[in-house]
Amino acid sequence: MTSTVADIGLIGLAVMGQNLALNIADHGYTIAVFNRNPDRMRQFIAHCAQHEPSSERVIGFESLADFVKAIKRPRKIVLLVKAGEATDATIDALLPYLERGDIIIDGGNALWTDTIRREKRLSELGFAFIGSGVSGGETGARFGPSLMPSGTLEAWKQLEPIWRDIACKVDPVTGKPIEGAVPGKPVQGGVPCTAYIGTNGAGHYVKMVHNGIEYIDMQLICEAYWLMKNLLGMNAEEMGDVFALWNEAELSSFLIEITADILRQKDPETGAPIVDSILDTAGQKGTGQWTAANALALGIPANAIAEAVFARSLSALKEERVAASQVLQGPPIRLESDRAKWIQAIRDALYCSKICAYAQGFQLMAEAQKEYDWTLDFGSIAQIWRGGCIIRARFLQKITDAYARDPGLKNLMLDDYFRDALHKGQQNWREVVALAARNGIPVPAFGSALAYFDGYRSARLPANLLQAQRDYFGAHTYERVDRPRGQFFHLDWSGDRRQSMT
Numbered sequence: 001m002t003s004t005v006a007d008i009g010l011i012g013l014a015v016m017g018q019n020l021a022l023n024i025a026d027h028g029y030t031i032a033v034f035n036r037n038p039d040r041m042r043q044f045i046a047h048c049a050q051h052e053p054s055s056e057r058v059i060g061f062e063s064l065a066d067f068v069k070a071i072k073r074p075r076k077i078v079l080l081v082k083a084g085e086a087t088d089a090t091i092d093a094l095l096p097y098l099e100r101g102d103i104i105i106d107g108g109n110a111l112w113t114d115t116i117r118r119e120k121r122l123s124e125l126g127f128a129f130i131g132s133g134v135s136g137g138e139t140g141a142r143f144g145p146s147l148m149p150s151g152t153l154e155a156w157k158q159l160e161p162i163w164r165d166i167a168c169k170v171d172p173v174t175g176k177p178i179e180g181a182v183p184g185k186p187v188q189g190g191v192p193c194t195a196y197i198g199t200n201g202a203g204h205y206v207k208m209v210h211n212g213i214e215y216i217d218m219q220l221i222c223e224a225y226w227l228m229k230n231l232l233g234m235n236a237e238e239m240g241d242v243f244a245l246w247n248e249a250e251l252s253s254f255l256i257e258i259t260a261d262i263l264r265q266k267d268p269e270t271g272a273p274i275v276d277s278i279l280d281t282a283g284q285k286g287t288g289q290w291t292a293a294n295a296l297a298l299g300i301p302a303n304a305i306a307e308a309v310f311a312r313s314l315s316a317l318k319e320e321r322v323a324a325s326q327v328l329q330g331p332p333i334r335l336e337s338d339r340a341k342w343i344q345a346i347r348d349a350l351y352c353s354k355i356c357a358y359a360q361g362f363q364l365m366a367e368a369q370k371e372y373d374w375t376l377d378f379g380s381i382a383q384i385w386r387g388g389c390i391i392r393a394r395f396l397q398k399i400t401d402a403y404a405r406d407p408g409l410k411n412l413m414l415d416d417y418f419r420d421a422l423h424k425g426q427q428n429w430r431e432v433v434a435l436a437a438r439n440g441i442p443v444p445a446f447g448s449a450l451a452y453f454d455g456y457r458s459a460r461l462p463a464n465l466l467q468a469q470r471d472y473f474g475a476h477t478y479e480r481v482d483r484p485r486g487q488f489f490h491l492d493w494s495g496d497r498r499q500s501m502t
């Protein structure tokens with residue numbers, strides 16, 4: 001007979017599951033683990049026995065029935081399987097063994113609508129379901145991820161102590177992640193990067209937007225790099241130094257920091273900068289694409305985020321681009337000699353574009369909460385992204401401060417701090433976008449962020465003409481500037497050219 005010893009269970013022992021299981025064990029919890037293919041579980045347990053200080057708290061099971069029985073009630077079972085059908089298959093396999101009140105926690109990158117569906121189904125069966133975004137990749141899972149859980153408050157209360165223990169911790173004063181965790185010795189103290197996000201799919205939605213922001217953050221850095229390389233003629237090491245310097249101030253972030261490291265890294269085969277040996281094509285799938293698609297569905301102009309997804313799609317057309325480069329011509333590139341001036345300008349373009357990108361992500365979440373009846377705490381969301389995750393940055397504290405000043409803030413750009421930063425940087429930002437256009441260097445994210453800024457701050461846009469066109473060819477009607485909103489008119493464009501109210 002299996003004894004009930006485990007504080008929690010985990011299914012799915014690929015990269016994320018193994019690392020999260022070890023993180024949980026390092027915090028003193030006994031964890032039962034299971035994997036569809038038992039070989040993977042056996043290998044993991046063998047690895048733990050040899051290399052992991054917390055190995056006695058990780059117990060592997062080959063039978064799902066024994067695995068479930070070993071977990072204390074109400075059971076908490078974390079799924080870290082491939083998102084999609086595998087999650088449903090795992091839930092279906094688990095159901096016969098569960099008892100009322102047991103809690104399934106999906107830590108995969110699930111589509112939030114799937115989480116809503118699963119939560120509803122399981123709650124009707126008497127079980128709880130928490131969808132928890134887990135960010136930070138392999139290292140985050142091992143030593144402290146950013147965790148974005150949602151479900152019922154009762155279920156969250158059960159999970160909260162473990163989730164707070166294993167989450168990344170940030171210094172309460174500096175807001176910086178506390179480093180130094182090693183196997184068996186996790187970080188003590190600090191503010192955990194997790195908080196209750198809301199009901200049903202809210203956690204996975206917020207994780208999705210996080211990933212959308214990650215796409216644009218990375219694309220903006222790539223554009224800054226590309227401009228320095230092509231317009232200023234800088235080599236990888238010099239650019240690495242610039243990113244390292246930027247990492248000392250407002251732009252300080254994990255992505256800027258690793259970019260400095262990447263640019264200084266040599267190719268072990270050739271001795272040249274490794275970045276020059278890497279093929280310039282990137283894939284896009286899952287969460288970045290979902291963020292852009294949902295922005296379209298909700299009618300929120302997250303154009304810079306979408307642009308970052310499209311930039312990857314364009315990069316993937318490598319063979320076509322190589323062929324087109326022989327056919328389509330642009331202007332010759334003219335190197336700029338005033339490096340210091342343009343490095344500062346590119347920095348400003350990057351910072352201003354980043355503000356717009358985050359403004360878009362937060363506006364998207366604000367719209368989604370209306371759509372799905374969530375109550376999101378945007379200041380708290382920015383806080384839990386300060387550590388553990390890929391977009392961790394000093395900047396996030398500014399977002400928390402902005403929502404503390406005004407919880408009903410309509411758009412981040414309207415906050416005093418961000419407004420001032422945009423005002424201060426915009427001249428340089430414009431010059432960078434113009435210079436890039438003059439030289440035929442693509443900067444889709446810088447450009448679309450600037451268009452967003454200019455569009456959002458425009459009391460009038462040319463959609464009046466657009467409405468006229470729509471009314472002309474399709475009698476779609478228009479509102480008038482001199483009448484109350486909600487009154488619609490149609491002009492008989494081809495007949496007597498009279499206007500009627502509809």
Ligand code: NBP
Nearest residue numbers: 012013014015016036037080081082083086089108109137
């Ligand atoms: P994968 O996404 O590669 O999934 C592999 C795991 O899913 C294995 O344990 C595999 O079992 C299991 N699995 C599959 Br595939 N089909 C299954 C099925 N029908 N029934 C049961 N189990 C099934 O692993 P990962 O990269 O560790 O990611 C796990 C989750 O975490 C994913 O949802 C991912 O999107 C998310 N995530 C990943 C990262 C990251 O950096 N990798 C970061 C944040 C979130 P098997 O061994 O029997 O094939």
